[in-house]
Structures are given as structure tokens and as C-alpha cells.
Amino acid sequence: SAVISQKPSRDICQRGTSLTIQCQVDSQVTMMFWYRQQPGQSLTLIATANQGSEATYESGFVIDKFPISRPNLTFSTLTVSNMSPEDSSIYLCSAGAIDNEQFFGPGTRLTVL
Amino acid sequence: AQKVTQAQTEISVVEKEDVTLDCVYETRDTTYYLFWYKQPPSGELVFLIRRNSFDEQNEISGRYSWNFQKSTSSFNFTITASQVVDSAVYFCALRRNTGGFKTIFGAGTRLFVKA
16 A cells, blocks of 8 residues: 655645645555545545646646646645635545555645635 | 446434445446545545456455445445444545546545444
């Protein structure tokens, strides 16, 4: 199994600012993803983080708002740009292999004032 | 299109009762994976099970069991002799084996187990 850590675990930010969330996996993994979980809701996939190339975004999510990097097989970052209160959510990093389990980090709880 | 439906929004049971959480999925893929995750009040997602679409055998793990039926596109989860610590939100999820291997989640079922 993979152990996933995220930093920060929570943050309170002002409207219009940006926050970068880091995700570190303790082993090399094929796939890394970023999800958003709004209060009381299910998980929504934001994008697939591709190593060394641009992330693949889901409908409704754009690179300008959620730039993602993945410089190697164990690390990825998600930036939430120009934040508004509607961006208040838990952001989860996920990782795994194609034919294996998919694990999740503990999440970053973001509150935008 | 892929879809996961968990029709039960909330279930409330008394400790020691058995409870079944329903999951129905839609996919045009012939190969895929199904998952169940538990999200306790602390918020972390706990992996419970992964099932390959080729493997329709039911699985039992302690008080947990899963019933996978391809004919009805269902992957139901039963907790036997429920305990207060089982109180959580449970998510069923579907991952395709092509096109990016994305996992989509159902809306979740919130289970309350009362002492």
C-alpha cells in the first residue's frame, strides 16, 4: 500500500489569494489524482496529474484556476488560484497503480473568507 | 458514460443489526474495478475493497461482506452485527481500465449506528 501525505492539512485564506497544496507518496506510483470534496458531498475528480507533462482536467476544471505539477513519480502539487468562498472544500490527493488499490491522502481543508 | 448510484442517503440502525448498503453502477466498459471506501467523522478515506469486473465471487472480511452481481450492475456491501465504530459515510466507486483510469464516486451513504 502507499502512504500519502499532504501539506498543509488545513488553511484559512483570503479571497483573491492562491494556495498550493503538496502531495507526497512514499513509493513510486503510476497514477496521481486530485479530488475536491465540498461540505457534505461526494468526491469530484479535478484532474489527473501526469508526470512531466500537463495535467488532464475534468469538465468544469481549468488549468488557470487549478494549476497542477508532477515533477516525478512521488510528488505533485495543486494550486487553487484567485480563491473565492466557493472554493472552500477538502482537497484530496490520490495515488495508485493501474491494477491495484487507489489510496487517498488525509486531505487539505480549505476555508476561503 | 459512467455513473455510480447510491440511492440510500442515510441509514440508521441499532448496534448489532445487519445493514446492507446498495451500489448500482453504469459503464460501457467490459473491464473495470469497483471499490468501497469508508470515511469516518475524522475525514480520511479508508480503502475497504477492490473488485475486478471479471471476478464475481462474493467476498467476506470479518463482519464485512460484498455481493457483486454483474447481471444487475450492483456491488452491495453488508455489515453484519454493526457497531458504533461503523458509523461513517461509505462511498462506492468505479474505475475504468482505459482512458485515464479515472475513478468516479457515488454520492455516499451515511450510516448511523446507535448504541
